[in-house]
Amino acid sequence: METAKSSNNFFAGIKDGIPIGLGYLSVSFTFGIMAVNSGLSVWIAVLISMTNLTSAGQFAGIGLISAGASYIEMALAQFVINLRYSLMSLSLTQKTDNSFNILQRLILSFGITDEVFAVASGKAHDISTKYMYGLITVPYLGWAAGTLFGAIAGSILPDSVSSAMNIAIYGMFLAIIIPPAKKARPVLWVTILSVVISLLLHYTPYLNKLSEGFVIIICALTASGFGALFFPVKEAAK
C-alpha cells in the first residue's frame, strides 16, 4: 500500500517526466529552428509551443501559416492530426482515481501527449491528479525551453547548418513510424498507402493544387479507414 502511494505523488510524477522532458528538448529545438526559418518570430514560436504542446500539429501548423492557409484548413488539419489524443484521453479516463473532478480533468487533459500517455497508462495502479501534475511539468518546461533555444539558434546559425537541421523532424518521424511498421504488417501497409496517396496528390496535375492541410487530411482519413476496414486491431488503445 505504501509503495503504491509513494509512486503516485507529485515527485514520482516529476521523476517519470524527466526523461520525457529531455527528449522533448531536442524535438522542440528543431521546431524552434523551423519556426524561425519559416518567418515567425522567436516569441511566436515559444507562444505556439506553450499553448499547443504537440509535435506533429505544430510542425504542420507553421507550414500552414507560412503557406497562407485558411482558418478552416488549419482547424481541420489540427483536428485530424491530433485526433489520436482523443483516444489517449479516453483511455486515461479508465485509469484515473477519484481525485479527478471536472476541474482537474479540464486542466490535466491539456498535458496529454504520446509519451505522457505511454508512461501514465503503463502504471500498475490508478493515477492521481498529483502524479499527473508532476508527470506533465518537466515535459512542458522542456518543450518551451527547447523551442526558445532552437528559435534563438535558428536566427544565428549559418544557412548550411539550418538547411541540414530542417531534415531533423522528418528523420524523427521516420524513427517513429519504421520500428512499428517493421513489427506489424498492417501498420506498414497503412503507412505505405498514405505515402503513395500523398505522392499522387503532390505530383498529379490539378490535384497538386490542393493545399498541404487537405493533403494530410485526405491521406490520414483514407489510409486509416483502409487499415480499420481490412486490419481491425484487437487492442487498439495503445
Place this chain on the structure above:
Amino acid sequence: MIMIHILIMAGITYLVRMLPMAIFKKKIESNFIKSFLYYVPFAVLGSMTFPAIFTSTSSLYSAIAGTAVAILLAFKEKSLLTVALSSCFAVYITEWILKSIDLF
C-alpha cells in the same frame, strides 16, 4: 491574423484532448473507430514526411542522402535523437561535398 491561427491551433488541440476526458466515463466499443484511431498517427506522419522530406534541404541529393541514413538507422531501431541528428549530419556532409566539387 497569425494570432487567430495560433488560437485555432491551440483551441482545436485542447478540445480533442479535453472533450473525451471531460465527457466520457466509458470505453469506446466500436472496434472500427478504435482501429481507425490506432492507424491515424502512422498515416499522418507518413504523408507529412513524403514528399516533403525531399525538399526540406537546399538540394535533392543531400535530401536523398539524409533520407537514406534516417531510414537505415530507424530500421535498426536507433533512438529518435540519433536518427534525426545522423540524418542532419548526412545532409551537411553531402552539401559540403557538392559545394567542393562545384556541382551544387
